[in-house]
Amino acid sequence: MASVVPVKEKKLMDVKLGELPSWILMRDFTPKGIAGAFQRGYYQHYNKYVNVRKGGVAGVSMVPAAHVLPSYCLSCKELKRA
Amino acid sequence: MLSRVVLSAAAAAPSLKNAALLGPGVLQATRVFHTGQPRLAPVPPLPEHGGKVRLGLIPEEFFQFLYPKTGVTGPYVLGTGLILYFLSKEIYVITPETFSTISVVGLLVYAVKKYGAAVGEFADKLNEEKIAQLEAAKQDTIQQIQDAIDLEKLQQALVQKRHYLFDVQRNNIAMALEVTYRERLHKVYKEVKNRLDYHISVQNMMVRKEQEHMINWVEKHVVQSISAQQEKETIAKCIADLKLLAKKAQAQPVL
Numbered sequence: 001m002a003s004v005v006p007v008k009e010k011k012l013m014d015v016k017l018g019e020l021p022s023w024i025l026m027r028d029f030t031p032k033g034i035a036g037a038f039q040r041g042y043y044q045h046y047n048k049y050v051n052v053r054k055g056g057v058a059g060v061s062m063v064p065a066a067h068v069l070p071s072y073c074l075s076c077k078e079l080k081r082a
Numbered sequence: 083m084l085s086r087v088v089l090s091a092a093a094a095a096p097s098l099k100n101a102a103l104l105g106p107g108v109l110q111a112t113r114v115f116h117t118g119q120p121r122l123a124p125v126p127p128l129p130e131h132g133g134k135v136r137l138g139l140i141p142e143e144f145f146q147f148l149y150p151k152t153g154v155t156g157p158y159v160l161g162t163g164l165i166l167y168f169l170s171k172e173i174y175v176i177t178p179e180t181f182s183t184i185s186v187v188g189l190l191v192y193a194v195k196k197y198g199a200a201v202g203e204f205a206d207k208l209n210e211e212k213i214a215q216l217e218a219a220k221q222d223t224i225q226q227i228q229d230a231i232d233l234e235k236l237q238q239a240l241v242q243k244r245h246y247l248f249d250v251q252r253n254n255i256a257m258a259l260e261v262t263y264r265e266r267l268h269k270v271y272k273e274v275k276n277r278l279d280y281h282i283s284v285q286n287m288m289v290r291k292e293q294e295h296m297i298n299w300v301e302k303h304v305v306q307s308i309s310a311q312q313e314k315e316t317i318a319k320c321i322a323d324l325k326l327l328a329k330k331a332q333a334q335p336v337l
């Protein structure tokens with residue numbers, strides 16, 4: 001069950017399912033780490049879908065989708081009540 | 083790209099902080115610059131297309147992730163199943179907003195499908211103009227620097243040929259010296275000859291004057307010594323000689 005690589009700081013796709021909790025706990029939760037995570041995520045999306053020569057609709061449409069889904073999840077309780 | 087710049091800036095910040103603890107003199111002595119290999123030089127070109135997505139939303143990697151286990155239709159079946167599950171369990175509530183959402187999304191999809199290519203081409207044209215301007219600026223700079231390099235090489239080559247100039251100058255100076263020397267030599271010769279001619283002409287004049295004086299003196303004394311009587315006798319003898327000569331001369335041609 002223990003992986004071959006001793007250091008457990010691996011990318012998410014390489015982490016096995018059983019090690020997921022320990023991997024999550026090991027991440028950097030300082031403000032600097034969280035800001036770094038947001039920065040990384042933003043630049044990963046930007047460099048992959050926006051900062052290209054012939055961009056498509058993907059760079060633009062993923063942003064509203066990523067906004068709609070969590071906002072629906074947050075407001076679905078009160079939608080159910082009505 | 084920008085993320086890498088940010089990360090490198092973040093990595094450089096602690097090294098600057100540590101360097102500030104040293105004194106200024108030590109900083110200048112021990113700080114070494116330009117030690118790493120230059121990464122991102124030349125800057126790699128932008129990728130041509132973005133990451134592939136299906137349905138405009140879901141990245142291709144998700145479909146590839148599910149392909150080994152479920153084949154081609156796996157993600158679509160998953161999507162359909164999730165939608166039906168949310169609808170049936172009322173996790174997604176159908177409200178009036180649902181219909182407006184469906185209409186708006188349908189309109190957006192229609193607009194994108196119809197005009198997407200045209201907008202893309204327009205944007206590409208703007209991009210290409212910008213890139214052409216930058217490229218022209220880059221080429222101009224390269225050309226200027228190349229011209230500067232050529233000029234520099236030319237001047238270096240000229241420096242190699244400077245010795246011709248120096249040789250010519252040296253020759254000119256040598257000739258001028260020679261000419262001056264010969265002029266002065268000639269002048270000396272003329273002056274010396276002048277002095278010697280003066281002495282010669284003085285001597286000649288003295289000789290001539292002495293001769294004339296002597297002749298005059300002799301003539302005067304001879305004329306003084308001829309008395310009147312001697313003059314009469316001399317003239318009578320001359321006439322007698324002439325008569326004799328005339329007779330001889332008459333006698334000769336007859337023979």
